[in-house]
Amino acid sequence: MAKENKKFHFSIFDAIIILALIACVVGIAFRFRFISSDDFDSKITAEFIVPGVMQSTAEQMTKKLTEGTKLYLSTGDKEIGYIVSTTSEKSKVYATDGDGNLQRVEHPENYDVKGVCVLYGTAGESGFLIGGNTLATISEVIYVYSTDIEFSMTLTDVSVSSAK
Numbered sequence: 571m572a573k574e575n576k577k578f579h580f581s582i583f584d585a586i587i588i589l590a591l592i593a594c595v596v597g598i599a600f601r602f603r604f605i606s607s608d609d610f611d612s613k614i615t616a617e618f619i620v621p622g623v624m625q626s627t628a629e630q631m632t633k634k635l636t637e638g639t640k641l642y643l644s645t646g647d648k649e650i651g652y653i654v655s656t657t658s659e660k661s662k663v664y665a666t667d668g669d670g671n672l673q674r675v676e677h678p679e680n681y682d683v684k685g686v687c688v689l690y691g692t693a694g695e696s697g698f699l700i701g702g703n704t705l706a707t708i709s710e711v712i713y714v715y716s717t718d719i720e721f722s723m724t725l726t727d728v729s730v731s732s733a734k
Contacts, residue, residue, distance in 0.1 A: 610690040614698050614706055614730060615654070618723035620683040621661060628658035628681035634718040641687060643701045644713035644720065649690070650701040653716075656685035685723075698728070 620631065639653040661677040691700045698706040710725045 612693045617727035622680045631683045632656045641714045648701045651689035654686040658683045
C-alpha cells in the first residue's frame with residue numbers, strides 16, 4: 571500500500587481569511603489605543619444631590635465622600651472625577667397647612683446629600699460627555715461609586731471647571 575501525500579494548496583479564500591484576521595487585530599488595537607483613551611481633555615464642576623435618604627445614610631455619605639474622594643462611573647468602571655465637598659440637610663417637601671395653603675416644609679425623616687464635584691470628560695458638539703459617554707445636563711442621573719460607597723447622583727448645576 572502506498573501512502574498518499576496531500577499537499578496544501580494556498581487559495582484566494584485563504585488569503586481573504588488571513589487579511590480579515592489581520593484587519594480585526596489592527597481594529598482592536600486601534601480602538602484601545604486611540605478611541606478608548608482615558609485621557610479626558612476637559613473638566614466641569616458639577617453640583618449634585620442624592621435626594622431622600624435616611625439620616626444614617628446621609629451621615630455615612632458625608633463622612634465617606636470627603637474632599638478628593640475619587641468617583642468612578644458604574645458602567646465601565648472609569649474614573650470620572652473627584653469630590654470637592656458634601657453636606658446633608660433635611661429634605662424639603664410640599665405640604666398643605668390647616669388653611670389648605672401649600673407650604674414647603676422639612677421632611678420628618680428623609681435627608682438630602684448635596685455636593686460639588688469635578689468631572690472629567692470630553693467636550694463635543696452635543697455638550698460635555700462625562701467619562702466620554704454620558705451627557706452632562708441638569709437633572710441627569712449618574713450612577714457612580716467610590717472606594718466606600720455606591721450611589722446615584724442627580725446633577726443640579728454644571729459649569730466650566732477651573733480646577734486642576
